[in-house]
Amino acid sequence: MKFPTVRPRRLRTNKIIRDAVAETALDPSDFIYPIFVKEGPGREAIPTMPGQHRWPVGEELIKHVEEALALGVNKFILFGVVPEEQKDPHGSRGYDPEGPVPKALRLLKETFGDKILLFADVCLCEYTDHGHCGVVKTTGGRWHIDNDETIKLYAKEALVYADAGADFVAPSGMMDGQVAEIRKALDAHGFHHVGIMAYSAKYASAFYGPFRTAAASAPKFGDRRTYQMDPRNAHEALKEVAMDLEEGADIVMVKPALAYLDVIRLVKQHYPWAPLAAYNVSGEYAMVKAAAAAGYIDERVVTLEILTAIKRAGADLILTYHAPEAAKWLKDGTPF
Numbered sequence: 001m002k003f004p005t006v007r008p009r010r011l012r013t014n015k016i017i018r019d020a021v022a023e024t025a026l027d028p029s030d031f032i033y034p035i036f037v038k039e040g041p042g043r044e045a046i047p048t049m050p051g052q053h054r055w056p057v058g059e060e061l062i063k064h065v066e067e068a069l070a071l072g073v074n075k076f077i078l079f080g081v082v083p084e085e086q087k088d089p090h091g092s093r094g095y096d097p098e099g100p101v102p103k104a105l106r107l108l109k110e111t112f113g114d115k116i117l118l119f120a121d122v123c124l125c126e127y128t129d130h131g132h133c134g135v136v137k138t139t140g141g142r143w144h145i146d147n148d149e150t151i152k153l154y155a156k157e158a159l160v161y162a163d164a165g166a167d168f169v170a171p172s173g174m175m176d177g178q179v180a181e182i183r184k185a186l187d188a189h190g191f192h193h194v195g196i197m198a199y200s201a202k203y204a205s206a207f208y209g210p211f212r213t214a215a216a217s218a219p220k221f222g223d224r225r226t227y228q229m230d231p232r233n234a235h236e237a238l239k240e241v242a243m244d245l246e247e248g249a250d251i252v253m254v255k256p257a258l259a260y261l262d263v264i265r266l267v268k269q270h271y272p273w274a275p276l277a278a279y280n281v282s283g284e285y286a287m288v289k290a291a292a293a294a295g296y297i298d299e300r301v302v303t304l305e306i307l308t309a310i311k312r313a314g315a316d317l318i319l320t321y322h323a324p325e326a327a328k329w330l331k332d333g334t335p336f
C-alpha cells in the first residue's frame with residue numbers, strides 16, 4: 001500500500017463517509033446503568049460521583065428509571081446501601097428479603113415488567129461491619145477471608161434476589177467457586193431462567209474509591225488484594241474467565257475498563273462466543289466529571305470517546321454511570 005495511489009484521508013473527508021466506514025457503533029442498548037438504592041425516604045446526592053444519587057425505593061426511583069428508559073437505557077444493575085448500625089460481620093442485610101435491593105427489584109419488576117432487564121450485584125462489602133466482601137476469620141492474630149463460607153452466603157443472597165425478580169445476578173466478590181455455588185443454588189430452587197453475569201476479571205483497583213464512598217463499603221482494615229486480581233496480570237484474566245464459564249457464567253466481565261482495555265481485548269479474542277461486559281467504574285466517571293467541571297475537557301466528546309474505546313476493545317456491554325447522559329448525547333449522533 002503506497003502513497004500517492006493510496007490516500008487514507010479520502011475516507012475521512014466528511015462525516016458521512018467517516019460514519020460509513022466506522023468499525024465501531026456505540027448504542028444505548030450497550031449500556032447497563034448502575035443504581036444505588038437505600039433505606040428510608042429522600043434521595044441523597046453522592047459527593048464523590050457528581051450527578052449520581054442514592055435512591056429510596058419508591059416514586060423517585062421509578063421516575064429515574066422511566067427517564068433512562070425513555071432515552072433507550074433498559075438495563076440496570078442495583079447496589080444496596082444500608083446504615084452503619086444495620087451492618088454485621090456476616091452482612092446479613094445483604095440476604096434479607098426486606099433489604100433495599102430485593103425491595104427495589106420487586107417494585108421495578110411490578111412497574112416495568114419485561115421493558116427492563118434487572119441485574120443485582122451480589123456481594124457482602126456493602127453489608128458487613130468490617131467492609132470486606134466475605135466472612136473474616138482470625139487465626140493466630142491474623143485475619144483471612146473464609147472463601148467457602150463466603151460463597152454459601154453469596155448463594156443465599158443470589159436466591160433472595162432471584163426470588164425478588166432479578167433477571168441476572170452478578171457476583172462481584174472474587175471468591176473462588178462463587179459462580180458454581182450460585183448456579184447450583186439457583187438450579188436447586190427452580191431459578192434455571194435466572195442468569196449470572198460474573199465479575200470474572202475484577203482487579204484490586206484504586207479506581208473504585210468513589211464507589212466505596214457512595215456505598216460506604218471501604219474495608220475498615222487491610223485491603224482486597226487477597227481476592228481481587230493484581231493489576232500487573234493480564235493472562236491470569238483468561239484463567240478466571242475460563243473457570244467462570246465452566247462454572248456456568250452467562251456473561252463475563254472485566255473491571256475496571258479504561259485502564260484494562262488490553263484485558264478486554266485479550267478475553268474477547270480468546271472467548272469470542274462469550275458475551276463480555278466491561279465496568280466503566282466510579283473513578284473513571286469521577287475523573288471525567290472533575291476535569292469537565294474544571295473546564296479542562298469536553299465531557300460529551302471525552303465520554304463518548306471512552307465508551308467507544310471500551311466497545312472497540314471488545315466489550316459487548318458497558319456498565320457506566322454515564323448511561324443516561326451518553327444515551328442523550330448519542331441522539332445528536334457521534335461527535336467523531
Ligand code: PBG
Pocket residue numbers: 121123125133172173207208209210211212217280281282283
Ligand atoms: C462490590 C463492588 C465494588 C464495585 C462494584 N461492586 C467495589 C469494590 O470492589 O470495592 C466498584 C464499582 C465502581 O467503582 O464503580 N464488591
